[in-house]
Amino acid sequence: MKNSLLLLALLLTSSFSNPPSGKSYELYLTQIAAAEAYLQLNLISAAKSYLDACPEKFRGVEWHFLNAFLDQSDMTLPAPEGQVYNCIQVSPDGRKVAVGASDSTVTIFSFPDWKMSGKWRGHKASVSTLDFSEDGKKLVSGGRDHTVIVWDVETGQKLWENSQSFSQGIYQVRFGPGDRQIGVVSWERRSAEPWVMGFAKVLDAASGEEIQKIETEAHPAAGVVFTDGGKSLVVSCWGEVVTSYELGSGSVQWKYDLSSYEEYNAFHSIDLSPDGRTILLGAADFRVHVLESASGKLLRRIEPWEGHTKLIKAVAWSRDGKWFATAGDDQTILVWDASDYSKKYSLIGHTQTVAGLAWSDDGKALCSVSADGTLKVWDMEHPFGVAYEICDFGPWQVPVTPDGRFFAAPCSDKKMIVYDIRSGLPHIDLGPVSGLCGDLSADGKYLATSSFDGIVRLWDLENRKEIKAFEGHSARVDGVAYLNLTNQVLSVGDTTLRIWSPDAQPRVVPLPAKPFRIVLHPDETKVYISFSDKTVRSFSTENWQEIATWSLNADLQEMKISPDGNTLAAFCGKNIELWNTHSGKRKQILSSHEKSGYGIGFSPDGRYLISGSYDQTFKLWDLSKGRCTLTFHGFGDTVYSAQFINERGILIGSAQGRMRGFGW
Incomplete structure (x- = not known):
């Protein structure tokens, strides 16, 4: 593609x-x-x-959607002209953010208002790495000037600096447990082979004096974390090796060695989970390597096909350890669920390499710095895009509550659940019942569903229970609608239309052919039913007599009616037919999809139509101009459902239970 x-x-x-x-x-x-x-x-x-x-x-909507997609951040803070932010850290209490820049300064911002509270000068070249002490009282910085500096966070005063221990740039600095030691990684040139040697040094956090030096390998050492309560030091290198050393003796405890592989696997980023048990590594092989800190055992390797497409420069755990973020040369930040390593969010907005990541203390915000000269803040509570899986087969229709917060998911799996659109988490679990279609009452309190077994069900969502199961159809039921005027459920199946009431016998209306879908006019005086003979027929809801018949050009997969009731959209084959509901005449045929589809929906104002197809795209149509204004690719599955959830949000679903929501 x-x-x-x-x-x-x-x-x-x-x-x-x-x-x-x-x-x-x-x-x-x-x-x-x-x-x-x-x-x-x-x-x-x-x-x-x-x-x-x-x-x-x-x-129009297409422009605003793409504009939000191209920068999904909540805030952008540009670096001073000509400068770049290289690294970023959030203080333990979450109230301060430290940023190291290419102009040799460290800038302190208050969080979350982003007011600058200090700019510290002490380095003579670009600042490449930062770390707060556990108590938040000190900040250590390392730069390309071969210098490590420790600062008093309250006053901004330099407490000490160490430049004599290093001859090359500092790759990473890290406070150890208890703030007693600082780990530093760098490299040096040598007069004999190997000509380059990477190393880690442990400095006294109070004085800056060198306590221990551990030579690693003939490549720069790039990352460092303390493990086992400060008894061990794990060092990652450009030489494709990660090694755990015992502090004091310097003896090797374990190695994770990729140097035998044909591809180049230099490690560029490292972070330790809050519980100290898991190490994240970002590598030049475009993979995220997840190791057990005690043994170096590989727990998971996130491959390029599921994650990044270029070198990974930054990895960061959230404070609670439930999430981690990764980023690098592909300019995209990926957020992962640590419990199962599933990708939750893809954050787009940077236009060059993302060099640093830092979480807020509550995990509600993620901060990033990039070679594009910006610092960005990402809202993790309300991200632009969400993705999640809800079932294996379906959902076949996706009725959304009036407030746009939840959707019901009739699936072939034995479960009937109402989901939260933003989180993908179950909101109401109605039990082990499969479904083929569904419709919500206008107030969102009731849900009507049907299934392969021909049973139609009415659900009370407020009390989370089934009101009644209606039996009578002799075959599967592919269409249901909730009639708000009389609080009845309409269903079409076999060759009948049935009108169900919880406390009365159903009315059965014979139909001239096998029906498929049913939709109500907004004023509920008419109902539209599609048939296997390529027709749509309208019926009066007062006497259930047929009013009109429209002949379609192909079999109908799905249909929706506009909010004002003037237009019926019918997805027939690869095309969408638009019908005037008053005159019964076809207004237009929208042709652009390469394959047939089921996903279709109107925007709240009725100006736009969204459609989703087996061609793995969704399209936006400006009905005032009769034009397709956007074809959006990027889906690995067929797009089975597509609809607006409000004027600034859409919900896309596959037939394999994969859902994607976008809000701007």
């Missing part, structure tokens, strides 16, 4: 370099397509340039 996107990007770039005369709408759509193509290639800066060039008068 990436080769196709590259070709598309080049073609669009060519068309952009010779644009149509004037800032036309056609040019705008070309710019949108170019921005999306470059986004999929992870060329964020190029994508932004095309998006920024879009004329303001044309900017």
Whole structure:
């Protein structure tokens, strides 16, 4: 797919370099397509340039979606002109953030208001690494000036510096447990082979005096953590080896050695979990290596196909150990669930290498610094995009509550659950019941579902229980609707329409053919039913008599009605047919998908339509112009469901239970 996107990007770039005369709408759509193509290639800066060039008068939902996608951060703080932030740390109490910069300064900000409270000068070259002491009273910094400095956090005064122990740049500094020692890694040139030697040094945290030197290997040492309560030192190197040393004796306790592999596996980043049991390593092989700190045993290796596509420069655990973040040359920050190593968020916004990561003390924010000259803050409570898995087969329809916070998920799996859209966590578990379709009452209090067994169910979501199971259909039921005017459930199956009430016998309306889907007009005076003979028929909800019949061009997979009730959208084959509900005439056919699909939905104002297809894309359509304004790629599965959850949010689902939500 990436080769196709590259070709598309080049073609669009060519068309952009010779644009149509004037800032036309056609040019705008070309710019949108170019921005999306470059986004999929992870060329964020190029994508932004095309998006920024879009004329303001044309900017619609597609532009605002891409604009939010291209920078998902909550806040951006640029470094002074010509400078770059290299490293970042948050104090133990979460109230201060220290940032090391290329202009040799350390800047202190208050958090979360980001007011600068100090700028410390002491280094003579770029500051490359920082670490707060456990009590938060001291900060240690290391730089390319071969110097380690310890600062008083309260006053900003330099307590001591050590430059005599180092002849090359400092790669990482780290306070040990109890703040008694500081681990430092660097390298030195030698007059005999090996010409380069990496090493770790342990300094006295009070005086800066060198306590111990441990030579590692013939490559720079790049990362260091204390383990086993400060009894051991784990050092990672560019020479593809991670080694645990016993402090004092310097004896090797274990090695994690990748030097025999054909590819280059230098380790560029390291962090220790809060409980001290697990080590994260970011490597030049584009992988995240997860080790047991006591033994060096490999617990998990996150491969490029599931994680990063370039060298990993930064890794960081959250304070509670539930999450960890990784980042590097591919400009993307990935956030992982530490319990199962599943990827939770992909954070896009930086346009160059991400060099440093730091979590807030409560885990609600993640901070990052990049070679693009910015510091960014990411809201972990309300990220732009979320992804999660809810079942193995389905959901086949995704009714969303009126407040846009939850959705019901009728799946073939034996479970009926209402999920939180933002977290993906179960909100209401209704029990081991499968489902084919569903519809919510207007107030979100009741849910109607049906399944393969022909049983229609009505659920009370406030009390989390089934009100009644309606039996009578002789085959699977593919369509249900909740009639708010009478608090009844409508269902279509076999060759009947049935109107169910919890306390009365159902009304059975014979139908002329096998039905599939059913939707209500917003005023609920009419209902629309699709049939296997490629027709949609409308019926009066007063007497259940047929009103009109519309002939479709292909079999219908899904249909939705606009909020104002004027337009019915029918996904038929690869096309979407738009029908005027008053005249019964086809208004337009939207053609652009390469395969058929089931996902379809209107925006709250009715101006836009979203569609999802087996071609692994979703599309946005501006109905006021009758144009596809965005084709969004990047899905590894078919897009089975696609809908707006509010004016600034969409929910996408696959037929394998994978859900993705976006809010901007």
